[in-house]
Amino acid sequence: MPLTENHSESSGYYVKHEERLLASLDKTLQLMQVALVKEFGESIAEAVKHQIREEFISLIPEIPREKGQRARMFNGFLIITAHCLSAYKVLTRHGKEPRDIWALCDEALRMNLEAMPVWKRGATSFFWNSLFVRILKRRGKRGIKEELCGFDLEYVPGNDGDFDVGINYTRCGNIDFLKEHGGEALAPFICLSDMALSDAFGWGLVRTQTLADGCSHCDFRFKIGSSTRITSKTPEVQEFIDSLES
Numbered sequence: 001m002p003l004t005e006n007h008s009e010s011s012g013y014y015v016k017h018e019e020r021l022l023a024s025l026d027k028t029l030q031l032m033q034v035a036l037v038k039e040f041g042e043s044i045a046e047a048v049k050h051q052i053r054e055e056f057i058s059l060i061p062e063i064p065r066e067k068g069q070r071a072r073m074f075n076g077f078l079i080i081t082a083h084c085l086s087a088y089k090v091l092t093r094h095g096k097e098p099r100d101i102w103a104l105c106d107e108a109l110r111m112n113l114e115a116m117p118v119w120k121r122g123a124t125s126f127f128w129n130s131l132f133v134r135i136l137k138r139r140g141k142r143g144i145k146e147e148l149c150g151f152d153l154e155y156v157p158g159n160d161g162d163f164d165v166g167i168n169y170t171r172c173g174n175i176d177f178l179k180e181h182g183g184e185a186l187a188p189f190i191c192l193s194d195m196a197l198s199d200a201f202g203w204g205l206v207r208t209q210t211l212a213d214g215c216s217h218c219d220f221r222f223k224i225g226s227s228t229r230i231t232s233k234t235p236e237v238q239e240f241i242d243s244l245e246s
Contacts, residue, residue, distance in 0.1 A: 014060050021079065025056050028083050031108040040094070048090060055086040059181065064173055066149040074149035074173065080109065081174045081190055085183045099236050102189035109193060113200040121200065133224060136165040149173050154217075162221070163206065169218035172211050187212040188234040192241070194220075198228040209233055 014021060029049045036045035059082050065075050084105040091101045113121075139155035146153050150173030156166030178187045191210045198205035204226030209215040213233040232238045 013065055014063050018057070018060055021060060022053070022057070024079070025053060025083055025086070028108045028112065029053065031111045032087075032104055035104050035107065048094065051090040052086045055089050056082060059086060062177075062181065064150050064177060071148050074151055077193070078149060078173055078177060080193055081177055084186065084190055084193075085178060085181060088183050088186045089181075098185045098189055099240055102186065102192065102240065105189075106192060106196060109196045110200075113196060116200075133165060136167070140166060147171075150176055156221075163223045164204075165222040165224075167220045167222075169211065169220065170216070172218065175212055188232060188237045189240070191218070191232070192230070192237065195228055195230050195241070195244075198230075204228065205230060207231070213237075 029052060032049070033045065036048055039045070040048060063078055063082050065071075065078070084102070087105055088098070088101050091104075092098075136155060137158050140157040142155070143157075144155045150171065151169055152171035154168040154170060156168060158164045158166060174190055175184075175187045178184055178190065188210065191212050194205055194207070197203065202225050204223035206221040206223065206226075206229045208219055208231050210218040210232065215233065230241060232241060
């Protein structure tokens with residue numbers, strides 16, 4: 001069973017690394033700049049960026065974190081979620097709907113991934129395509145279940161004809177974090193961050209349902225190197241997916 005930090009330890013870690021977290025957020029906000037100026041005008045856009053930054057600062061002590069190498073990916077997911085939640089909380093006050101807010105976050109995430117140095121993207125892809133995949137396949141054959149960073153995982157045996165690795169998420173730390181901090185309406189959209197990540201790293205993610213859609217679990221299936229194919233049972237989210245693919 002992994003060792004989970006208590007809240008005070010997790011809070012202390014991120015507060016200690018606040019400067020690095022804010023640098024990451026500032027990069028995201030810079031990528032949102034053009035869209036924000038187009039929507040609000042230059043002066044209001046600057047005020048909105050400042051407000052998002054202040055929201056994120058208030059969230060930093062609340063971001064869940066777990067120790068260990070294996071938890072790094074999930075910790076990263078939660079930081080992305082905190083970025084988007086900060087934008088959501090501010091932009092809803094400016095009358096924006098969850099779909100419009102997610103469109104802004106999705107664009108910034110994809111631009112961030114595209115700007116990633118070739119060596120770093122290659123290293124991430126290699127990690128996923130080699131050792132990590134073999135480990136996950138073994139876990140699937142053994143039917144292992146585990147908890148990491150508030151995510152409950154069930155590993156599913158791969159089917160080489162359909163998918164290499166399968167994981168069912170029966171609890172999602174992203175959703176819990178959003179619900180706890182007033183971002184429940186964003187939850188079905190935040191799941192689409194997996195679409196951008198799969199596109200960038202060649203995961204070949206296939207997913208037909210999520211907990212945020214009201215389903216019993218998220219059915220992650222990975223066919224490494226294949227096209228990403230995600231659908232949603234939430235109509236507004238499916239419409240957004242369709243708009244990306246049109």
